[in-house]
Amino acid sequence: xxxxxxxxxIALAAAAALxxxxxxxxxxxxxxxxxxxxxxxxxxxxxxVNGYTGxxxxxxxxxxxxxxxxxxxLTMWLGPALLQGSExxxxxxxxxxxxxxxxxxxxxxxxxxxxGLPSLRLKGDYLAIVTLGFGxxxxxxxxxxxxLGGALxxxxxxxxxxxxxxxxxxxxxxxxxxxxxHSTYGLGFIATKDDEIAAEAIGLNVTRYKITAFVVxxxxxxxxxxxxxxxxxxxxxxxxxxxRSIEIVVMVILGGMGNTVGVIxxxxxxxxxxxxLRPVAEFRMIIYxxxxxxxxxxxxxxxxxxxxxxxxx
Amino acid sequence: xxxxxxxxxxxLSLGAIFALIALGYTMVYGVLRFIxxxxxxxxxxxxxxxxxIGRFVPEHTVWGGxxxxxxAMTICAVLGVIIERLAYRPLRSAPTLNVLITAIGxxxxxxxxxxFFFGATPRPFPELFPVTLFIFHGIYISSNQLxxxxxxxxxxxxxxxxxxxxxxxxxxRAVSQxxxxxxxxxxxxxxxxxxxxxxxxxxxxxxxxxxxxxxPSIDPLMGVLPGLKAFVAAVLGGIGNIPGAALGGLLLGVxxxxxxxxxxxxxxxxxxxxxxxxxxxxxxxxxxLGSFTKxxx
Amino acid sequence: MRLLLVTCxxxxxxxxxxxxxxxxxxxxxSLTGKQASFGQxxxxxxxxxxxxxxxxxxxxxxxxxxxxxxxxxxxxxAATVVKKLIARDKVTAIVGETGSAAALEAAPLCQAAGVPxxxxxxxxxxxxxxxxxxxxxxxxxxxxxTVLAQFAHHTLHARRVAVLVAxxxxxxxxxxxxxxxxxxxxxxxxxxxxxxxxxxxxFRAQLTAIKAIQPDAIFAxxxxxxxxLSCVQARQLGITAPFLGGDTWDSPALIAIGGSAVDGSxxxxxxxxxxxxxxxxxxxxxxxxxxxxxxxxGSSLGYDAVLVLADALRRAHSTEGAKIRDALxxxxxxxGVTGRITMDAQRNASKAAVIFTIKTGQFxxxxxxxx
Numbered sequence: 011x012x013x014x015x016x017x018x019x020i021a022l023a024a025a026a027a028l029x030x031x032x033x034x035x036x037x038x039x040x041x042x043x044x045x046x047x048x049x050x051x052x053x054x055x056x057x058x059v060n061g062y063t064g065x066x067x068x069x070x071x072x073x074x075x076x077x078x079x080x081x082x083x084l085t086m087w088l089g090p091a092l093l094q095g096s097e098x099x100x101x102x103x104x105x106x107x108x109x110x111x112x113x114x115x116x117x118x119x120x121x122x123x124x125x126g127l128p129s130l131r132l133k134g135d136y137l138a139i140v141t142l143g144f145g146x147x148x149x150x151x152x153x154x155x156x157x158l159g160g161a162l163x164x165x166x167x168x169x170x171x172x173x174x175x176x177x178x179x180x181x182x183x184x185x186x187x188x189x190x191x192h193s194t195y196g197l198g199f200i201a202t203k204d205d206e207i208a209a210e211a212i213g214l215n216v217t218r219y220k221i222t223a224f225v226v227x228x229x230x231x232x233x234x235x236x237x238x239x240x241x242x243x244x245x246x247x248x249x250x251x252x253x254r255s256i257e258i259v260v261m262v263i264l265g266g267m268g269n270t271v272g273v274i275x276x277x278x279x280x281x282x283x284x285x286x287l288r289p290v291a292e293f294r295m296i297i298y299x300x301x302x303x304x305x306x307x308x309x310x311x312x313x314x315x316x317x318x319x320x321x322x323x
Numbered sequence: 324x325x326x327x328x329x330x331x332x333x334x335l336s337l338g339a340i341f342a343l344i345a346l347g348y349t350m351v352y353g354v355l356r357f358i359x360x361x362x363x364x365x366x367x368x369x370x371x372x373x374x375x376i377g378r379f380v381p382e383h384t385v386w387g388g389x390x391x392x393x394x395a396m397t398i399c400a401v402l403g404v405i406i407e408r409l410a411y412r413p414l415r416s417a418p419t420l421n422v423l424i425t426a427i428g429x430x431x432x433x434x435x436x437x438x439f440f441f442g443a444t445p446r447p448f449p450e451l452f453p454v455t456l457f458i459f460h461g462i463y464i465s466s467n468q469l470x471x472x473x474x475x476x477x478x479x480x481x482x483x484x485x486x487x488x489x490x491x492x493x494x495x496r497a498v499s500q501x502x503x504x505x506x507x508x509x510x511x512x513x514x515x516x517x518x519x520x521x522x523x524x525x526x527x528x529x530x531x532x533x534x535x536x537x538x539p540s541i542d543p544l545m546g547v548l549p550g551l552k553a554f555v556a557a558v559l560g561g562i563g564n565i566p567g568a569a570l571g572g573l574l575l576g577v578x579x580x581x582x583x584x585x586x587x588x589x590x591x592x593x594x595x596x597x598x599x600x601x602x603x604x605x606x607x608x609x610x611x612l613g614s615f616t617k618x619x620x
Numbered sequence: 621m622r623l624l625l626v627t628c629x630x631x632x633x634x635x636x637x638x639x640x641x642x643x644x645x646x647x648x649x650s651l652t653g654k655q656a657s658f659g660q661x662x663x664x665x666x667x668x669x670x671x672x673x674x675x676x677x678x679x680x681x682x683x684x685x686x687x688x689x690x691x692x693x694x695x696x697x698a699a700t701v702v703k704k705l706i707a708r709d710k711v712t713a714i715v716g717e718t719g720s721a722a723a724l725e726a727a728p729l730c731q732a733a734g735v736p737x738x739x740x741x742x743x744x745x746x747x748x749x750x751x752x753x754x755x756x757x758x759x760x761x762x763x764x765x766t767v768l769a770q771f772a773h774h775t776l777h778a779r780r781v782a783v784l785v786a787x788x789x790x791x792x793x794x795x796x797x798x799x800x801x802x803x804x805x806x807x808x809x810x811x812x813x814x815x816x817x818x819x820x821x822x823f824r825a826q827l828t829a830i831k832a833i834q835p836d837a838i839f840a841x842x843x844x845x846x847x848x849l850s851c852v853q854a855r856q857l858g859i860t861a862p863f864l865g866g867d868t869w870d871s872p873a874l875i876a877i878g879g880s881a882v883d884g885s886x887x888x889x890x891x892x893x894x895x896x897x898x899x900x901x902x903x904x905x906x907x908x909x910x911x912x913x914x915x916x917x918g919s920s921l922g923y924d925a926v927l928v929l930a931d932a933l934r935r936a937h938s939t940e941g942a943k944i945r946d947a948l949x950x951x952x953x954x955x956g957v958t959g960r961i962t963m964d965a966q967r968n969a970s971k972a973a974v975i976f977t978i979k980t981g982q983f984x985x986x987x988x989x990x991x
Contacts, residue, residue, distance in 0.1 A: 037707050066420055128605050134419050135358045136604060139554060143597030146551075150594035153788055161788035161818070162721060163695075166728045166750070244725045248695040248788075252547075256427065263424055295435040302428030307413050310421050326832045329857070333824040443653045443693070445845050447876035456856060465856040538821035539852070540845045540877050542654070548819065583825035589815045590787040 021181035029174035047176030055230035061267035064203025069145030075250035077232025081114030118232020126224030163246030266312020338576020344553035363550020364433035369528025403524025437543030561613020646711035653693025665922025720744030765798025848878035924956035
């Protein structure tokens with residue numbers, strides 16, 4: 011059995027085991043772990059788009075919001091109808107949740123397609139602004155959508171997210187991105203990032219790589235959004251704005267664009283840091299932004315970019 | 324009919340502010356080929372500079388207002404040069420993506436430092452210029468709106484003069500066309516770039532102060548949305564093109580005002596601005612007045 | 621000798637108070653960020669109440685401890701900090717938040733955890749609909765809308781009113797909704813409804829459209845920044861109709877930003893420091909001595925919320941969530957500084973509203989409208 015697949019199965023088993031014992035852990039630490047997991051999925055999925063394929067997307071939070079809203083809508087509206095009369099308290103809700111997450115992910119993937127297609131011809135700064143624009147457009151649409159709560163958003167979303175789901179999907183995300191990029195086909199992503207014209211010249215379908223990156227990245231962002239919605243139990247359009255996208259981008263930059271391990275470490279670090287720095291929360295953002303600047307000046311390849319591990323770039 | 328002209332005027336005065344900020348974006352992009360995300364926050368610093376200076380000058384005087392404007396522009400020009408020197412210059416030869424990220428970092432830093440030092444609560448901006456209301460055939464114009472339009476036009480012409488008729492302006496155009504060749508003919512690229520930033524930041528400061536005059540409530544995050552809109556305006560007009568930025572700004576201001584005044588679409592106006600941007604980039608990436616340069620291998 | 625005895629007594633008393641385990645009350649408020657001015661006054665009121673209660677001996681011998689968390693005016697933060705207050709700090713009850721959106725975030729969490737929550741100033745009715753543990757020390761928007769509609773119709777004799785709403789703001793939308801319903805029920809006409817996005821600064825477009833149909837009054841339910849700016853711009857456009865607003869207008873910043881443009885406008889609020897009752901005057905005096913400023917809506921309601929909670933704690937004689945909840949639900953005619961507070965069946969306070977007008981840069985109390 012290939013190593014990545016083995017690793018995935020072990021991870022899934024560990025997730026199941028961990029969640030079976032979750033009652034023994036402090037609720038606060040579990041919450042932090044779930045937070046880390048969600049950020050991990052977001053960062054690794056963005057890494058595919060920004061890091062490996064070199065498409066600077068600043069609208070990732072938009073995909074997250076699509077997943078969040080649609081999965082929540084499913085569980086909140088269809089849930090009671092579907093779950094009525096079910097005897098077990100455990101199984102049907104979990105199936106429903108899984109279906110909801112998938113719906114959210116697929117809708118987000120569709121959004122990724124819609125955003126990726128027009129952005130094909132754009133590079134660098136333009137692409138960044140356009141993805142930012144798309145993120146804002148998605149936010150405004152949700153803000154005006156009364157059935158989805160309008161500006162106030164949705165609250166009272168059932169708390170289906172558990173350590174199991176978060177860790178499982180986290181493992182799945184890492185597995186997918188890793189396998190995608192470290193395959194022969196996957197070298198095309200890196201080629202697209204390195205030199206688009208040269209890649210086209212040797213016959214690679216650059217368009218297909220870019221679209222794939224956007225769609226896969228958006229799919230997992232949508233999953234993360236669904237997990238987030240059923241964790242915080244309340245979502246509003248304002249929580250998925252430009253600042254959220256930037257937070258995810260910072261994780262990718264910190265970890266090193268195109269370096270999955272680094273990005274994972276960065277996601278963990280940047281989820282723990284706000285909790286640790288909560289007493290000095292005002293300084294957190296100042297430190298963040300300062301960090302961003304210093305990082306670009308001193309270690310543009312990221313904090314956790316160890317030689318020999320990252321994709322050549 | 325009166326309503327239409329009133330809305331048009333409203334749109335023009337809003338658009339003048341977008342134009343002022345857009346000018347700064349377009350200048351820096353023209354010379355350095357990157358979007359200075361921090362521009363919108365220099366705008367905010369300009370507004371706060373005007374606020375603090377406003378405490379020392381008497382209200383409702385023309386000389387007070389102009390003095391505040393001049394001092395704010397100077398402070399931000401210096402700020403712009405400092406930012407360029409510390410954050411952008413070391414990355415001159417790095418991929419544009421890195422500079423973009425640094426720019427985002429500087430922008431966030433300014434916003435958060437602003438929240439820390441100034442407090443996030445909005446503050447009322449003093450009335451620096453004398454305020455009168457003009458009524459012309461049923462159309463109401465505030466003197467502040469005229470100040471905005473007037474100052475924007477004046478700065479626009481001043482900018483065009485500098486770029487087309489002065490040595491440093493010629494040097495700016497040279498660097499924007501080909502930096503290597505420019506340094507070969509003896510132009511001090513560093514100086515030119517610093518000057519460009521100083522100029523752009525001064526414009527941002529003017530924009531900030533005029534914005535604050537018209538909407539007298541300032542807060543550290545006030546630059547974010549106007550900055551994005553101004554960038555859209557710059558792209559609409561053709562990024563790197565100075566008259567284009569002005570045109571784009573006015574256009575966006577008018578479109579946004581008419582959307583705002585319509586009953587059902589006003590809440591979508593941000594989305595419409597970005598949709599315009601996306602459409603423009605898809606169908607005419609060079610903008611209205613710009614020219615498209617083919618990417619050579 | 622007597623002095624020594626007295627000192628010893630005080631020492632033993634305070635020592636025993638300190639030795640007695642404090643009752644933890646969680647507070648979540650926007651101490652920084654856009655809503656900071658409201659969050660800060662609310663916080664001051666709550667702190668003042670806790671100080672006075674503790675100075676008087678606490679609740680059955682135990683001091684109150686206020687654990688405050690800053691929600692920074694950001695969406696999502698309220699849920700996070702309230703979770704922490706419940707799980708980590710193990711608070712007995714929670715006070716907060718000033719804004720309806722943040723209160724709505726936290727309410728389901730408090731309900732699920734069985735921790736009683738009382739909000740001082742959130743007026744959106746959905747907050748208390750979240751469950752039996754959620755209470756409110758102020759009136760709700762349906763009532764406020766009715767009050768303003770009555771005032772507009774009976775006192776201002778307005779028949780044609782235009783409405784200016786902050787579309788992204790649940791409070792603004794809700795209040796405007798209730799105003800519209802009640803005003804039309806009284807026979808008035810809503811001739812226009814213009815929307816803007818929260819955070820907007822330019823309303824000239826909407827106001828120009830409103831001007832064209834010449835309303836008797838303009839109802840603006842946005843926050844004080846937006847409302848003040850819309851007054852300024854309305855006057856600049858030559859609109860002379862008075863403005864009508866809700867309790868978000870109740871801030872000195874309204875006058876600082878609006879200047880003379882807000883003169884002649886009206887708004888509803890929870891509290892007036894000019895109210896004649898002796899208890900209120902005493903409170904104003906003590907509050908001013910403590911903080912150096914007059915109490916406003918936020919601080920007086922924050923004060924009352926804690927007082928109502930303390931009263932419930934005393935009557936429940938326990939720190940169990942369910943008992944406190946029951947005690948809170950049976951609050952009748954509690955003498956708060958903002959009026960007599962009775963919890964109705966929906967756990968909202970049934971109270972009167974006051975109408976202010978603005979004359980030459982001062983809030984002037986006009987009348988009180990009871991439910």
